[in-house]
Amino acid sequence: MENTLIEVKNLEKYFEISGGLFSRNKSIVKAVDGISFDIPFGSSLGLVGQSGCGKTTTARALSLLDPKTGGDINFYNSETQMMQSIDELEGEELKKFRRNIQMIFQDPYESLNPRWNIKDIILEPLNIHNIGDLKEREEAVYEILKTVGLTPPENYMPRYPHELSGGQRQRVSIARTLIMKPKFVVCDEPTSMLDVSIRISIMDLMLNLAKDLEVSYLYITHDLAVARYMCDRIAVMFNGKIVEIAETEELLNNPIHPYTKRLISSIPIPDPSYNRETYEVNFQELDSLIADNPNSDEMIEVNPDHFVGTHDVKGLL
Amino acid sequence: MNILEVKDLDMSYKTIDGDVEAVKKVSFTVKEGESFGIVGESGCGKTSVAMSLLQLQADNGKITNGEIIFDGKNIVGLSESQLREVRWSGISIVFQGAMNSWNPVVKIGEQIREAMREHYPDKTKEENTKKIIELFDIVGLDSSIIDRFPHELSGGMKQRAVIALALSCDPKLIIADEPTTALDVVIQDQILKEIRKVQEVLGLSLIYISHDIAVIAEMTDNMAVMYAGSIVEMGKTDKVFSNPKHAYTKMLLESTPSIVGPKKKLRSLDGEPPSLINTDSYCSFSYRCPSPDDNCRNRNIEMELTKIDSEHYADKCCINCG
Numbered sequence: 001m002e003n004t005l006i007e008v009k010n011l012e013k014y015f016e017i018s019g020g021l022f023s024r025n026k027s028i029v030k031a032v033d034g035i036s037f038d039i040p041f042g043s044s045l046g047l048v049g050q051s052g053c054g055k056t057t058t059a060r061a062l063s064l065l066d067p068k069t070g071g072d073i074n075f076y077n078s079e080t081q082m083m084q085s086i087d088e089l090e091g092e093e094l095k096k097f098r099r100n101i102q103m104i105f106q107d108p109y110e111s112l113n114p115r116w117n118i119k120d121i122i123l124e125p126l127n128i129h130n131i132g133d134l135k136e137r138e139e140a141v142y143e144i145l146k147t148v149g150l151t152p153p154e155n156y157m158p159r160y161p162h163e164l165s166g167g168q169r170q171r172v173s174i175a176r177t178l179i180m181k182p183k184f185v186v187c188d189e190p191t192s193m194l195d196v197s198i199r200i201s202i203m204d205l206m207l208n209l210a211k212d213l214e215v216s217y218l219y220i221t222h223d224l225a226v227a228r229y230m231c232d233r234i235a236v237m238f239n240g241k242i243v244e245i246a247e248t249e250e251l252l253n254n255p256i257h258p259y260t261k262r263l264i265s266s267i268p269i270p271d272p273s274y275n276r277e278t279y280e281v282n283f284q285e286l287d288s289l290i291a292d293n294p295n296s297d298e299m300i301e302v303n304p305d306h307f308v309g310t311h312d313v314k315g316l317l
Numbered sequence: 318m319n320i321l322e323v324k325d326l327d328m329s330y331k332t333i334d335g336d337v338e339a340v341k342k343v344s345f346t347v348k349e350g351e352s353f354g355i356v357g358e359s360g361c362g363k364t365s366v367a368m369s370l371l372q373l374q375a376d377n378g379k380i381t382n383g384e385i386i387f388d389g390k391n392i393v394g395l396s397e398s399q400l401r402e403v404r405w406s407g408i409s410i411v412f413q414g415a416m417n418s419w420n421p422v423v424k425i426g427e428q429i430r431e432a433m434r435e436h437y438p439d440k441t442k443e444e445n446t447k448k449i450i451e452l453f454d455i456v457g458l459d460s461s462i463i464d465r466f467p468h469e470l471s472g473g474m475k476q477r478a479v480i481a482l483a484l485s486c487d488p489k490l491i492i493a494d495e496p497t498t499a500l501d502v503v504i505q506d507q508i509l510k511e512i513r514k515v516q517e518v519l520g521l522s523l524i525y526i527s528h529d530i531a532v533i534a535e536m537t538d539n540m541a542v543m544y545a546g547s548i549v550e551m552g553k554t555d556k557v558f559s560n561p562k563h564a565y566t567k568m569l570l571e572s573t574p575s576i577v578g579p580k581k582k583l584r585s586l587d588g589e590p591p592s593l594i595n596t597d598s599y600c601s602f603s604y605r606c607p608s609p610d611d612n613c614r615n616r617n618i619e620m621e622l623t624k625i626d627s628e629h630y631a632d633k634c635c636i637n638c639g
Contacts, residue, residue: 032379048504049499050501050502050504065586124376153391165589195358195528196358196528196529196530196568196569196572196573196584197358197568197572197586199572199584199587200583200585200586200587201586201587202586204583204585208464222501222502223502223574224502224571224576225531225574225575225576226574227579228575229580229583232490247579248479252576262503263502263503264505264576266502266503266505266533267502267506267576268505268506268509268529268531268532268535269534269575269576269577270530270531270534270535270558270570270573270575270577271534271558271577271578272534272535272554272555272558273555273558273559274534274577276535278510304528
């Protein structure tokens with residue numbers, strides 16, 4: 001693909017767990033076990049799955065907070081106009097590269113320093129990367145606060161996080177993220193702590209910003225309804241692996257993998273007249289798919305751009 | 318028959334900034350075997366209503382007016398020992414995040430027996446254990462869980478055990494206050510099914526409190542929408558969903574994404590709920606209302622539910638807004 005922004009190949013993140021203080025036994029937790037996807041420019045990919053399936057670990061590996069233990073992450077380098085592996089980056093180059101990838105965290109109450117005012121919180125990334133002089137930086141903060149809807153900015157700049165509501169705090173997080181003009185933002189459940197009425201305004205803000213600033217998202221959520229609203233494509237993760245990935249409506253209308261089906265059938269529908277059917281896990285469809293494609297890789301393409309994972313998940317569901 | 322009748326309930330918390338009127342003139346009834354939902358955003362007073370029903374509100378909270386008639390008897394103003402008889406064996410509650418309320422050093426079964434001993438001092442340990450195994454069976458837990466410690470169970474299992482605990486003293490009414498908030502969607506779905514099954518099998522009445530309108534749609538027969546301490550709309554769940562009258566209800570419904578039906582643009586609700594300290598008399602929704610008129614904020618408007626039809630009521634100020 002020409003317009004690919006980020007390409008993930010067989011990403012692995014293993015954690016070593018020691019058996020205890022005096023134990024020599026070490027076991028390995030395969031939190032992320034060989035996942036692959038790519039994200040085109042200006043597109044958003046939803047990553048859904050139950051708690052503990054490796055969503056957040058993927059997010060942290062992708063945003064370079066935790067080093068991956070295997071696989072490749074390739075990123076489009078606008079200077080050379082080629083895909084470049086992040087393993088090749090070191091020192092200054094890596095630091096410069098980090099501006100392109102930013103992260104928005106789940107909890108706006110925890111992720112902002114309570115002792116700093118809003119201006120300093122949003123200024124910090126500019127200071128770290130030494131961008132512009134002080135006046136330019138302050139202007140940038142002013143502009144970005146306007147962009148995220150905290151107006152008038154001069155009212156917000158001297159305030160502290162505890163003076164803001166949850167929705168406003170999350171707007172500050174988004175402002176801090178976007179001030180670096182990133183190309184790729186990893187969002188880890190950014191609206192799950194917010195109230196329903198505020199949630200939509202934050203989601204709409206992020207969608208508009210994606211359009212205006214050409215930002216791509218990896219949007220992590222456990223709520224498929226939210227993913228449907230936010231994402232062009234959805235990847236369903238289970239037990240450290242991607243079990244199904246497709247364009248959003250295709251995935252919801254035509255799920256193949258039993259875990260995807262189960263996830264979809266678990267979502268409550270805001271309509272009392274809707275009769276939601278219980279899904280009994282069965283592997284027939286998946287088994288016959290595997291039987292029909294004996295020579296294929298781990299992921300089988302069932303429809304254009306709709307892939308189903310064939311890893312053995314029997315007994316885990 | 319009504320198992321619970323709440324009439325004009327007012328509850329406020331004393332704080333150094335003034336009295337927070339958390340519950341204002343709330344009236345509703347729950348029939349026997351019915352499931353009643355309360356929905357609203359955080360801080361709207363849902364949990365305060367639940368706590369008032371059992372009079373378990375924080376020390377600075379006080380019921381200032383109104384009656385709570387449970388099983389034909391007003392329980393407001395009862396003494397602590399009289400309340401103990403109502404709590405758990407009359408009304409029991411599954412708290413928000415209740416799965417974290419287990420004592421980590423006592424086995425699950427012993428903690429349930431502790432509640433049962435309080436209410437049924439004559440029963441033997443064996444009888445109680447037998448009862449617990451029956452309850453575990455209803456909520457889908459293996460009987461071996463009795464001898465497990467809380468840390469050995471997953472979140473969903475702990476929450477199931479909490480439901481068993483809530484059922485242990487044969488209550489007539491269960492209040493479930495966001496029982497699935499901390500759980501995963503798949504587990505949430507299982508717990509919701511379990512609660513529905515329990516309600517059907519034992520013929521219980523249920524008050525289900527949630528911020529998630531989709532869960533309310535599936536779980537309840539009748540529902541109330543709360544905003545800033547008051548009920549702004551109430552009625553049969555399908556009527557409220559198919560024909561919402563209050564501007565806030567409409568916005569709640571239009572701001573909830575769904576995975577079925579055509580993908581539509583959702584509406585957001587800007588602003589925040591008003592402060593509940595020393596409120597003057599005005600329509601509490603007027604500051605977020607899409608079409609407020611001067612009367613809503615300036616005049617002394619009494620918020621009051623008005624009848625739309627025999628099974629549907631909405632606050633009279635906001636019926637035609639939005």
